[in-house]
Amino acid sequence: MKTNAVNLTETEYLLPGNRACPGCALSLAYRHILKALEGQVIVTVPASCLTVLHGMYPVTSVNVPCVNTPFPSTGASATGLVAGLKALGKKGLTVLAIAGDGGTHDIGIQALSGAAERQEDFIYICYDNEGYMNTGNQRSGSTPLGAISGTTPILGKQQNQKDMTAIMEAHSIPYVATANASYPLDLYEKVRKAKAIEGTRFIHVFTPCPPGWGFPYSDTIKIGELAVKTGWVVLYEVEDGTFRLTSASESIARRGNLRPVRDYLREQGRFKNITEEQINELQDWVNARWSRCLDRATSL
Ligand SMILES: Cc1ncc(C[n+]2csc(CCOP(=O)(O)OP(=O)(O)O)c2C)c(N)n1
Numbered sequence: 001m002k003t004n005a006v007n008l009t010e011t012e013y014l015l016p017g018n019r020a021c022p023g024c025a026l027s028l029a030y031r032h033i034l035k036a037l038e039g040q041v042i043v044t045v046p047a048s049c050l051t052v053l054h055g056m057y058p059v060t061s062v063n064v065p066c067v068n069t070p071f072p073s074t075g076a077s078a079t080g081l082v083a084g085l086k087a088l089g090k091k092g093l094t095v096l097a098i099a100g101d102g103g104t105h106d107i108g109i110q111a112l113s114g115a116a117e118r119q120e121d122f123i124y125i126c127y128d129n130e131g132y133m134n135t136g137n138q139r140s141g142s143t144p145l146g147a148i149s150g151t152t153p154i155l156g157k158q159q160n161q162k163d164m165t166a167i168m169e170a171h172s173i174p175y176v177a178t179a180n181a182s183y184p185l186d187l188y189e190k191v192r193k194a195k196a197i198e199g200t201r202f203i204h205v206f207t208p209c210p211p212g213w214g215f216p217y218s219d220t221i222k223i224g225e226l227a228v229k230t231g232w233v234v235l236y237e238v239e240d241g242t243f244r245l246t247s248a249s250e251s252i253a254r255r256g257n258l259r260p261v262r263d264y265l266r267e268q269g270r271f272k273n274i275t276e277e278q279i280n281e282l283q284d285w286v287n288a289r290w291s292r293c294l295d296r297a298t299s300l
């Protein structure tokens, strides 16, 4: 049965009163990720906004066990947790490694790539707020072309983001998927699916960040939806090599009408100095990826 707002589990693992900013998409995504894992999970997380959300000892807003790991080591930490559970003969627990884009695309890529190549048995979720937000919005390998950040002031970043999901797919792991906090049920179902699969599973979750991206706290859901409606984010999964568009991306593919990427960019202060040339470059990038996705979506 498909998950909907009525049959979604009511149990909460992310409790009220966490330390994330108002309107943070990470809180919404994390809430649904933990619901999907039903508390049967050990989380490992490097320094990030998520560690801030978890809280400072002796208080925490999360009622699942969690290991804080050094920034480059999330894949290694998850590998060790899986080995430890096996040595203890403990079954039925999922190891969840979850890190930001800085901790995934850049600093944690080596440990993650090694673990995926060894087919270690854990779920890795990258929540992507397209910058090192916890330390004041420095540019990361996921910050887009033209975006202003703490380390790309005035002119914005001069390179576009790297496609981490494609990099993970190239590791031939059994499950990779993209998701978006504005589509929490799609995210929930992908985590449920990943939970039932053995081996390294990777989910990339788009999580808009109001203060870092320069939009009002009340617009988080709208920004996430616009990302999908313009093709900036494509919702899909690849299970054992089979590609499938999901949720709103699948509906758009059937109707065939992406909105211009300009509609997404103009809502955010970080793109206030973007040039026409850069907008055209981003539109070409979006178009090229969308047509690759349509070519792969055999079920359409
Ligand atoms: C080795 C190391 N370098 C730098 C830091 C400082 N630091 C802590 S959190 C953070 C930003 C993390 O960015 P990201 O992984 O994208 O997660 P986000 O903060 O955006 O949630 C940085 C640079 C650190 N803790 N360890």
Ligand code: SF4
Binding pocket: 019, 020, 021, 022, 023, 024, 025, 026, 049, 129, 133, 134, 208, 209, 210, 211, 212
């Ligand atoms: S800085 Fe951004 S990602 Fe971090 S807690 Fe605030 S809204 Fe969330």
